[in-house]
Amino acid sequence: MLLPKGMTVKTMRERLPPARALLSVFSRARFWFLVFLSAMVIILYRGFSSSASNMQKFYCFGPAASPLEISQNENARWHAHHQTPVLFNHHKPIEINSSNIEMIDLNPIKSTKDAVSNKERILLLTPLRDASQHLFKYFELVAQLTYPHDLIDLAFLVSDSTDDTLAMLAKELDRVQNKPDPKLGGPFRSVKIIQKDFGVHESNDVQTRHSFEFQGPRRKAMGRARNYLLYSTLQPEHSWVYWRDVDIEESSKDILQHFVKHDKDILTPNIWFHRYENGRDIEGKFDYNSWQESPEGLKLAASLSKDTVLAEGYKEYNTKRKYLVKMGDWRNDKDKEVPLDGIGGVNVLVKADVHRSGVNFPAYPFENQAETEGFAKMAKRAGYEVIGLPNYIVWHVDTDEKKGNLGNRPAY
Numbered sequence: 001m002l003l004p005k006g007m008t009v010k011t012m013r014e015r016l017p018p019a020r021a022l023l024s025v026f027s028r029a030r031f032w033f034l035v036f037l038s039a040m041v042i043i044l045y046r047g048f049s050s051s052a053s054n055m056q057k058f059y060c061f062g063p064a065a066s067p068l069e070i071s072q073n074e075n076a077r078w079h080a081h082h083q084t085p086v087l088f089n090h091h092k093p094i095e096i097n098s099s100n101i102e103m104i105d106l107n108p109i110k111s112t113k114d115a116v117s118n119k120e121r122i123l124l125l126t127p128l129r130d131a132s133q134h135l136f137k138y139f140e141l142v143a144q145l146t147y148p149h150d151l152i153d154l155a156f157l158v159s160d161s162t163d164d165t166l167a168m169l170a171k172e173l174d175r176v177q178n179k180p181d182p183k184l185g186g187p188f189r190s191v192k193i194i195q196k197d198f199g200v201h202e203s204n205d206v207q208t209r210h211s212f213e214f215q216g217p218r219r220k221a222m223g224r225a226r227n228y229l230l231y232s233t234l235q236p237e238h239s240w241v242y243w244r245d246v247d248i249e250e251s252s253k254d255i256l257q258h259f260v261k262h263d264k265d266i267l268t269p270n271i272w273f274h275r276y277e278n279g280r281d282i283e284g285k286f287d288y289n290s291w292q293e294s295p296e297g298l299k300l301a302a303s304l305s306k307d308t309v310l311a312e313g314y315k316e317y318n319t320k321r322k323y324l325v326k327m328g329d330w331r332n333d334k335d336k337e338v339p340l341d342g343i344g345g346v347n348v349l350v351k352a353d354v355h356r357s358g359v360n361f362p363a364y365p366f367e368n369q370a371e372t373e374g375f376a377k378m379a380k381r382a383g384y385e386v387i388g389l390p391n392y393i394v395w396h397v398d399t400d401e402k403k404g405n406l407g408n409r410p411a412y
Helices: 009-015 019-026 029-060 072-080 132-142 165-178 215-233 255-262 295-303 352-356 371-381
Strands: 121-128 152-158 190-195 238-244 248-250 266-273 347-351 386-396
Touching (some): 190 215, 215 371, 238 255, 255 347
Parallel strands (some): 266 386
Antiparallel strands (some): 248 386
16 A cells, blocks of 8 residues: 555544544535535536537538438438428419409308308399389388398399389388388398389280280290399399399298298299288289199190290180199198299299309290299209298288189189
8 A cells, every 4th residue: 555655544544534524514505505506517518518419410401420420220210200392393373463353252152041140141132113102011021021131132123114113212222221220120231223124015004914915025024124133233242032022012021031941942932912801811812823833734835836935824824733822821831842843923032053053034935934934944954943832921912813814713
């Protein structure tokens, strides 16, 4: 054992601190604080060293070594999580900044049974001719509709009128739009008035309007009027088209909600009228244009010239078709549905895409039918459903039909 010169083992032991002194040092808090502090310095130093190494890896976009020095395993681990994107025939997006170019996307426009919650827009269309006497009642009923008015667009076509239809229409629209009853639904989203004359000069009284001889020319002219009104007002935002005649006397306030709930391509209710005789309402049957085809009707149409309009509901053409007006009763289930082959135009709800697909109101004989009956025939040919509600009644004004039109078929 080598010791310093002049030192012995005994002198060395005498110079060592006693065990009690060492125990006193290790039990002091200051000692352990210094130990903790030293450990933290070492940990931080190693952490900074590791971060620098990782940073080097980041900036090198790979392991911190030359590609010639890394192993195959390191190379595989690196490329397992790194893929370089490759773009073939890349084109920048086309951006058009022009005020006269517009894109319309019809894909989101749907017609569903949840029309109110989906905020589906409805276009309400009414053709008018010499209708001034009906307009006050018309707007009284329309203003009561409970379908949200901000989702309804109104549109009218005024044609070949000799009375004050246009002035009365403007007056009533001013009242409904600018002075609406606060208890009702408020003003409608928009209103359009279309003027177009078709050269119809015949009287609009009941005897002339509903005479058999006038039916062909009348239905053709009405078909043109409906088409002009439709194509002048249908917008991309519309989900439904609601055709409503001006001379309705009574209808339900929630008629639109009731109709859309059926979710049908084309839907029409039953059309009756009130007439009181001897203190009793006879509940007259009005619309013989809504019907189911019959073998006799098909045979009769086949025997006629293709240029002939088969006017339904007249004794001259006994088709033996089954009429919607004779099927139902307002006391029974209002949701009952029946298929139809022809419809009238008093009250019809149509999915807008039916019209967009080219199904309109022929102003010419289509399968020997014109206007609304031709519309139904065309829709059926295109694969759309035409449905009637025999027990859901909309009440028309009593027009006191020309006697003898129906032959032995009573109107009630």
